[in-house]
Amino acid sequence: MDGQTGVDLFMTGFPRSRGWGFIGSERPVKASNIVSAPGLGTKRGSLATEICVTIGDIAPKPASIDFEHAAAMGVAALTVGGAFRHIGVGEGDTVVISAASGGIGSVAVQYAVARGARVIGIAGAANAEFIRSLGAVPVAYGEGVGERVLKAAEGRVTKFLDCYGGDYVTLAFSLGLKGKDIGTLVPSPKVMIRGAQFTGPRHSEHGDFETLAELVADGKVSIRLDRVYGFTIEDVRAAYRDLQAGHTRGKRVIRIAGE
Numbered sequence: 001m002d003g004q005t006g007v008d009l010f011m012t013g014f015p016r017s018r019g020w021g022f023i024g025s026e027r028p029v030k031a032s033n034i035v036s037a038p039g040l041g042t043k044r045g046s047l048a049t050e051i052c053v054t055i056g057d058i059a060p061k062p063a064s065i066d067f068e069h070a071a072a073m074g075v076a077a078l079t080v081g082g083a084f085r086h087i088g089v090g091e092g093d094t095v096v097i098s099a100a101s102g103g104i105g106s107v108a109v110q111y112a113v114a115r116g117a118r119v120i121g122i123a124g125a126a127n128a129e130f131i132r133s134l135g136a137v138p139v140a141y142g143e144g145v146g147e148r149v150l151k152a153a154e155g156r157v158t159k160f161l162d163c164y165g166g167d168y169v170t171l172a173f174s175l176g177l178k179g180k181d182i183g184t185l186v187p188s189p190k191v192m193i194r195g196a197q198f199t200g201p202r203h204s205e206h207g208d209f210e211t212l213a214e215l216v217a218d219g220k221v222s223i224r225l226d227r228v229y230g231f232t233i234e235d236v237r238a239a240y241r242d243l244q245a246g247h248t249r250g251k252r253v254i255r256i257a258g259e
Helices: 067-071 072-089 105-115 125-133 145-152 170-175 188-196 207-217 231-247
Strands: 003-006 023-024 094-096 118-123 135-140 158-163 183-184 225-229 249-255
Touching: 023 183, 067 072, 067 225, 067 249, 072 105, 072 158, 072 183, 072 207, 094 105, 105 118, 118 125, 118 145, 125 135, 135 145, 145 170, 158 170, 170 183, 170 188, 225 231, 231 249
Parallel strands: 094 118, 094 158, 118 135, 158 183, 225 249
Antiparallel strands: 003 023, 003 249
């Protein structure tokens, strides 16, 4: 893929290549012509002017969505679609989502609301109004969060999606949930032993691309961009420093090139 492109940032450990999600213009090639290319066989390494992917890893960009917002949709579509499928989020559920103001969490909140669920979003107190704008009831993290969640949920929580890690799976169990109703995007031995579900893209289907695109096109989900960066060493450094600092509101995108 080449031409006008964007990259959705996702933190990975060294020595992996940078970038995860992507958007660009397709240029088909024959397999026999491929020698090597950044990102071959994986979305890791999408921070490049050209990458090589299989047809199963891409979907058409809806005409109503610009390149920057579309770049932020791929990882979110597979992560949220797969997670909600696996733990069975649907109409009538009361879902708690941690890191609800982040790039994945903010999409998960709206996705769950669109499915008819009631959503409790855990985030920093400064993001309370933002969480409300997504259709969720905001709850500030920190000491006493369990009590605040139960109060906001009126004592009934049916599902929990952990987008952060830490002690949130422990919190989910303390709310009375069973392991099958708890999904986490951040696995650990402690989490797995207790029976919570490590989920996300591993439980996704290709149709999750189209599902999120339809929700965005219909105005039921808004892809929020925290910031769009240029494709320079200085901007890329700033993008990862900002991402590592946390307190992100939506997605961060690097714009590779434009018309």
